[in-house]
Amino acid sequence: MALKPQRALLALAGLYVLYLAGGLVLASQAVIDRVYFFPGYSIKRPMPDESGFSPDGPVVQNLSGGVALSRRIVPGNLGSVVRIDTLRSASDSLTCFVQETGLAFRFPRHAFPAAEPAEYPAPARMLVVSDIEGNFKGLQQLLQGAGVVDAQARWRFGAGHLVFVGDMFDRGLQVTECLWLLYKLEHEAAQAGGKVHFILGNHEVMNLTGHYKYLRRKYRHNADSLGLDYARWYAPDTELGRWLRSKNVVERIGPTLFVHGGLSPEVAALRLPLVQLNALTRRSLDASQHAAPRPAEQLVRNPKLSPDWYRGIAQEEAPAAHVAAVLRQYGATRMVIAHTPVEEITPLYNGQVVAIDLPHQEHTKQGFGQALWVEGGRFSVVDNLGRKQAL
Numbered sequence: 332m333a334l335k336p337q338r339a340l341l342a343l344a345g346l347y348v349l350y351l352a353g354g355l356v357l358a359s360q361a362v363i364d365r366v367y368f369f370p371g372y373s374i375k376r377p378m379p380d381e382s383g384f385s386p387d388g389p390v391v392q393n394l395s396g397g398v399a400l401s402r403r404i405v406p407g408n409l410g411s412v413v414r415i416d417t418l419r420s421a422s423d424s425l426t427c428f429v430q431e432t433g434l435a436f437r438f439p440r441h442a443f444p445a446a447e448p449a450e451y452p453a454p455a456r457m458l459v460v461s462d463i464e465g466n467f468k469g470l471q472q473l474l475q476g477a478g479v480v481d482a483q484a485r486w487r488f489g490a491g492h493l494v495f496v497g498d499m500f501d502r503g504l505q506v507t508e509c510l511w512l513l514y515k516l517e518h519e520a521a522q523a524g525g526k527v528h529f530i531l532g533n534h535e536v537m538n539l540t541g542h543y544k545y546l547r548r549k550y551r552h553n554a555d556s557l558g559l560d561y562a563r564w565y566a567p568d569t570e571l572g573r574w575l576r577s578k579n580v581v582e583r584i585g586p587t588l589f590v591h592g593g594l595s596p597e598v599a600a601l602r603l604p605l606v607q608l609n610a611l612t613r614r615s616l617d618a619s620q621h622a623a624p625r626p627a628e629q630l631v632r633n634p635k636l637s638p639d640w641y642r643g644i645a646q647e648e649a650p651a652a653h654v655a656a657v658l659r660q661y662g663a664t665r666m667v668i669a670h671t672p673v674e675e676i677t678p679l680y681n682g683q684v685v686a687i688d689l690p691h692q693e694h695t696k697q698g699f700g701q702a703l704w705v706e707g708g709r710f711s712v713v714d715n716l717g718r719k720q721a722l
Contacts, residue, residue, distance in 0.1 A: 354367075399418040400416075413556055427508055429508045451492075453586065456704075461688055466505065486523055493528070494667075499513070510575075514574060531580045576613060580608070588657075593642065612638065647680070675689070687702070
């Protein structure tokens, strides 16, 4: 005798709960790395953190008159050592060493606007990547494979644009090095007529606002050794802190809108031009947590609704009409989002949205990291070997 529809649904729900519970147990025992709770979406297994004192930096604090203090942890004859240098001129170069790869790169501090423009014309070529999470090796492989940099991590993309759609912080162990690489490439790209875009993700916002839930032990140990509390590493008086505060949470490049999480109906209902929406978010980074925020500020701080956290579009919970309205509102025809993991770069809403948050650390170990490639207005996928496939 056939089950009634209600009983069938309950039975399916029970099986799903058993599957999810069993998967979580297996993940906790390190039998599997992730549990899929929805097709294409998964929960990652927490990894034990045995990281500690190791090469890092520089952490650069700007003083006055162009003078700055650089703190680094560098390899020494008997292990890693702390080095503190005074930079007397804005033209003094910085050096960043990447322990995992052995690469060391030098670069100058450079000028940048207090706030990046929110809209740009479409370039001939773009490489779009997100959620690197401190994985320098994976980032370098992707950039080199796509022809954005050479083997020494120098810009080779001409007038092309590199778009990073958030989440360079947390989980990985080369966060500082990844940030300095994009900082360096930004300067080199500008000299070649190109551009590096850095869209703030929720992990950037967390680290700029004192929320360190996912911070690795390495950074706490290194902060102690450098004599500078981690909460000061990205303060407004530091070079990277000032640089990150110049970045946007939403940008339109040609017909494409780039945002880490997505634009919720509540945020879209504010009807704010992109410049104002970015300014509102930028102001919230250093707003007092004890001050009563205005209604609009509450939205950009709300993890469920803010542009850096909202998942409704990635999970296709938002109505298609909302997506179309957002695109229309900002003069775009498509949107690129990150934040919510997918197993492969995935078109949503009949191609109006493309989700690009790939598990780069796992993929890079297997040799097939991927990113979004845009050329002549067409989307394709490129891997770390430079192989392209139409999306």
